[in-house]
Amino acid sequence: MKTNELEKEIGLSKYTIRYYEKEGLIQPKREENGYRDYDDETVQKLKIIKFLRNLQISVDDIKAILDGELDFRHCLKINQVNMQKQIESMNEIKDTIDDYYDKDLPLIEELSEIKNNNNKMGLGFQKTTSTVSLGRKLTPELARRQLIITFIGALVVAVSFSRMPYDLGNMRVLVGIVFFIVTFMLMIAFSFKQTSAMMLDNILNQSVEFLSDGIYYYQFNGPISNFKYFFAVVFNKKHQFMHKCLYEDIKKLEVIAKKKYMSTGSPLAYETYVSDFKFTFKDGQTFYFYWPMILNDDARYIATIVEKKVEYIEDPYNILYAMKQGINLNDYLIGR
Structure with a gap:
């Protein structure tokens, strides 16, 4: 042949x-x-x-x-062991690729050393996106769920009001409808409030995403803007309300430690430390993020990213160090 x-x-x-x-x-x-x-x-x-x-x-x-x-069989055994090592190595490489792609991470080598150890947390604190973020991003799924809950809540309040012993005559139904609409709108508009001492109110529907080239966030502009933004998210039209700032356009980041007293519904309150983040941009605009909830791995990612990407950082209590090490903020600041 x-x-x-x-x-x-x-x-x-x-x-x-x-x-x-x-x-x-x-x-x-x-x-x-x-x-x-x-x-x-x-x-x-x-x-x-x-x-x-x-x-x-x-x-x-x-x-x-x-x-x-x-011996052929002996050779197969050796190759079997070597192949398993190669598979494990390739899986590690794939995990790193997936991590950088899914999270839209910037090209920072140290980020590859951060492992995926995020645990699911209760009380509505589950992450809603795969990206690295402060707080919990309002997604269409989350917004629709909140919409249903708010609708039911407003309906209960309106029905309860209409059943009160007021002499409203034929206007009772109309007043009930108006009361429902007003209550519903207010509950939606103020679902972004971050100033309450209640834990669940402080990270509701706001987040800052740290992407490969900059941060992506929604700037609160009052109840009416919040109401419009909420329904824009429901219908996947939120982009007109979102802001993006490149890392090179961030002039300064201030990490501010505050002592607060928290209540979980009981008359008793306990002392805790929280961290606020204030971004100052080179165009003079600012963005203040109150008391963000951060899952452990996101904390490590964020601290690493901002230290590499943000030109000037004010962090008098070294909060970013605690974030990188995965140290609980209360444990870190008590006694300092």
Whole structure:
């Protein structure tokens, strides 16, 4: 069988076949005119070589197997171990690629050392996006869920009001409807409030995402703006309300530690520390983020990103250090 026929027969290029010949795996016969002639035995040997190469067995090991110097099963065991190590290595690489792509992370090598250890948290604190963020981003799914809850709440309040012993005559139904609409709008508009001492009110529906090239956020502009933004999110039209600032356009970041007293509904309150973030941009605008809730890994990502990307940082209590180390803020600040 001539070389061109052999190429078609077994699916190897002539360069690969000649390489195997050079390495001593095959010894084709030569015709009087110098052309190579591959007999059936050589063809079968090449098929075996191709099979073994597909198993990622090295040329040296293949030669040893064909020469009877290496047991095939023993070789498979060695390759099995090596292959498992390669799979683990490739999985680590894939996880890193997925992490950088899904989170839209900037090109900072240290971020690859942060592992995915985010735990699900109760009380509505679950992350709503895959990106790195302060707070909890309002997504269409979350907004629709809040819409249903708010609708039911406003309806209960309106019905309760309409049943009160007021002498409203025929206006009772109309007053109930008006009361429902007003209550519903107010509940939506003020669902962004961040000044209450209640835990759940302080991170509601606001977030700052730290993306590959800058931060992405919604700037509170009062109840009417909040109401419009809420329904824009419901209908996937939020982009007109969102702001993006490139890292190079952030003039300063202030990390502010504050002592607060929190209540979970009981008459008793307890002392706790919270951190606020104030961004000052080079165009003179500012963005103040109150008391953000941060999951552990996001805290590490954020601290690493801002230290690398933001030109000037004011952090008198070294909050970013605590974030990078995954230290609880109360544990870190008590006694300082």
